[in-house]
Amino acid sequence: MNNSFFNRKFVVQGIFITIALVIVARLFYLQIIDDRYLLSANNNVMRKVIVYPARGVILDRDGQVLVQNEPVYDIMVTPREAKDIDTLLLCDLLGIDTTDFNTRMQKARAHSPYRASQFMKQVNATTFAKFQEHLYKFRGFYYQNRTVRSYPDSIAAQFLGYIQEVNERDIEKSEGFYRPGDYIGASGVERAYEDLLRGKRGVKNQMVDALNRPKGSFMEGKYDTVAVTGDGLVSSLDKDLQVLAEKMMKNKLGSVVAIEPSTGEILTFVSSPSYNPNMMVGRDLGNNYMKLLNDESKPMFIRPIQASYPPGSVFKVVAALTGQQAGVINEQSVFYCPGGYRYGGGRAIMRCTHVDGATGLVKSIKMSCNTYYGYVYAKMIDSRGMSGPKAYDLWREALGKFGLGHRLGIDLPGEKPGLVPTSDFYTKRYGNGSWRSGYNISLSIGQGELGITPLQMANIMAIVANRGFYYRPHLIKGIGEKQIIKEEFTEKISAGVDPRYYEPVIEGMSQAVNQGGTGAASRIAGIEMCGKTGTVQNPHGENHAVFFAFAPRHNPKIAIAVFVENAGYGGTWAAPIASMLVEKYLKDTITLPKYIQDRVYNANLLPKPKKPKEADVKKDTTKNAKDSTKNKPVSAPLKSAANDPKKEKSAVLVHHSQVRRTHE
The missing domain is CATH 3.90.1310.10 (Penicillin-binding protein 2a (Domain 2))
Known part of the structure; x- marks a missing residue:
């Protein structure tokens, strides 16, 4: 009996101990591990x-x-x-x-x-x-x-x-x-x-x-x-200038970039078409973002730093400067322009729109002579005592110093480097390294495979305005109360061409605007603006209108590039836009005739929506139809010149014979 009582005693004790341990464990969990009640209690008294x-x-x-x-x-x-x-x-x-x-x-x-x-x-x-x-x-x-x-x-x-x-x-x-x-x-x-x-x-x-x-x-x-x-x-933005530039670029595709040459500060940065930034605020941000993303005109695409175009005639400025630095031409160099530059043994021609006759360096810039720069490029590639690819590498290196083919380092994400192909690109294309200037002669006038951004175009003008150097283009000139500027935007970068070589080029640009050259319609009374028009070939539609300039000639305050897609002639569309912006910035007035201003403000140069081709319309209706030739042998594809080494050279000559003059 005593043993039975003894056993019951320990069983009861065990039960109480177990219950106590469970309670302690639960309390520990609730108070230490699980914070639900703590959060609830705290939320009742403190937040x-x-x-x-x-x-x-x-x-x-x-x-x-x-x-x-x-x-x-x-x-x-x-x-x-x-x-x-x-x-x-x-x-x-x-x-x-x-x-x-x-x-x-x-x-x-x-x-x-x-x-x-x-x-x-x-x-x-x-x-x-x-x-x-x-x-x-x-x-x-x-x-x-x-x-x-x-x-x-x-x-x-x-x-x-x-x-x-x-x-x-x-x-x-x-x-x-x-x-x-x-x-x-x-x-x-x-x-x-x-x-x-x-x-x-x-x-x-x-x-x-x-x-x-x-x-x-x-x-x-x-x-x-x-x-x-x-x-x-x-x-660095000038708000009034930005408003004016956006007004002029309404209903147009393209870019306007203006830079203060002495600092690299960007005065105007227009990517058109744009959008109202207030659309990207509030609870409708997501819906608005998708609308903009699906817009065919691509308003989210930042054209000044992400679009890459053939530079056209502005490239002749770079060609003239690098050619002088390389010693293949000088201010007295003259080439005869019969209306085009012949190459490939005279079998192909890169045409001009008219005969310039005997043309020197200054005249070549003023009249934008393609023939002159065909000769300059030939001398750079063919007459330097080395193979074409090696001479091309030196030419490409000189372009790099002007900021072409690489990012300039603007303080915006997403900048693209543009394109200056390597010599290996052409060696691979033509199957060997024995190619010469005739194989890519369109590069001489800023066409072909070259691609540069509007920011790089404006920066070229800043380099010329400074007679040989630039500061990295940037959009923020001061940070915080102390107006700190990032160190990388104070670095003076050389373009690798001696200052003395700039004067004949600048003289040609001045004459192009002020003495009856291709940019005469953009002349500003009382301001010697130095500029260059361009009409860049566009295989997908109307040509692109381009104008590059800086002003005034001495102690320049503004360098500008205007690029209007699918607009036609640079002198007709891009030049007036640049002229009005330059005059507004320097004189706070616009004296260009009102009918020209109205034409620019009111023009709608957006591409017309393409009508679907008849074949595309019928495509869906015939999608499930049986191919009547299903059991017939398939013909071998035609052999292209690109696949036939023997025909490569003649194909290239034919291709480049279609290159036209890129100025008015």
Whole structure:
């Protein structure tokens, strides 16, 4: 009996001990591991509110606002606390329906029933004012202040860029700096200077009562941290000039880039067509982004730094300078122009539009003589005592010093390098290394495989204006209160050509505008502008109109490149645009005849929508039809010249015989 009692005693003790251990374990789990009740309790008396800093504002070079901030509000919810909600009233105040309300609440619960998350983001001030009056009725709901970007003048969209909500990749790359719901620069200057513009978040510990009403700061703000506003930026852009340039480029495809030669600061940066940057703000950002992305005119494409075109006649300026530096021509060099340059043993011709006769260096620039530069290129490649590929490499190296074939280093993401093919490209194309100038003669006049960006075009003009050097083109001239400029934008970069070789080229450019040359229609009274027109071949439609210039001739203040796609003659379309912008910048007036101004402002040069070909229309109806020749032997493809080494040279000659003059 004693043994039985003894056994029961230990069983009872064991039961109590087990129950005690379970209770202790549960308490440990609830108090140490599971934070649900802690979060719930804390949310009942104290709330940690993230204080988001305002992003730095962006000004133009004269202090006028380009980008500023305006307040918005994120409505937050803690699902577990959201009880006895008047759903219909809340939906009415926020402009949503009950289905939307339920979807948002489900998303919040999936995030965490005990942690606050976004219920609705970027509520504008008007809507929020109505909601705030009734906030005490919606237990578990509160708000966070935010700011979003605002663009007072709705200009320079591709330059300024936009911000968007961070994704998982952004959060991962930031090593914890960004959190879900934060915003980050997505393009343009907003992206390039994100680290400076974003500022630093703060935290405010706020006491609340059971009805979610604020009751002051916890411990009088002892544990709060202050948000730090992002650094402001002063851009190099001239707002008034930008507005004018965008007005003139309306309903046109192309670019306008203007640079201050003495600093490399970009005065005007137009990519057309553009879009209203305010479209990329607010809750419709995603829908608007897709509309712009699917727009056939590609407004999101940043043409000044991403489009690559044959440079056309501006390249003759580079050819004249590098030719002098290489010693193959000088100011007295004269070549006879009979209306075209013959090559390949006289079997092919690169034509001019008229006969220039005996042509010297200055005249070659003034009249944009193709023949002259055919001879210059031939001397560069064929007359330097070395193989064609080796001489070409030296020629290509000289172009690189002018910023061609590589990125200039502008402070925008997405810059493209353009294209100057390597000698290996041609050696591979022609099957051996014995090729000479006749095989790619179109390069001599800025056609063929050459591709340069409008930014590079404007930079060439800055180099000529400076007589041999440039500063990296940039869009931000001052950072923060101390107006700091990045060191890389103060570096003076040589183009590799002695200053003495620039004067005859500049004289030719001056005569082209001021003494009856190809750019005479762009002449500005009282300003000696030095320029060069160009009409660049476009195999896909109308030729491209181009004009490059700097002014004034002495102590230049502006270098500019205007490129209008599918417009025709450079002197007709690009030159007047450049002329008006230069005069506006230098004299704050425009004296070009009104009928020319009206023609530029009102012209619609956008390509007409292409009608579907009859074969394309019928394609779908015949898609499932049987091929009547299904069982017949398939003919071998025709052998092209590219596949036949014996025919390569003659094919090249025929191709280049179709090259036309690229000036008016």
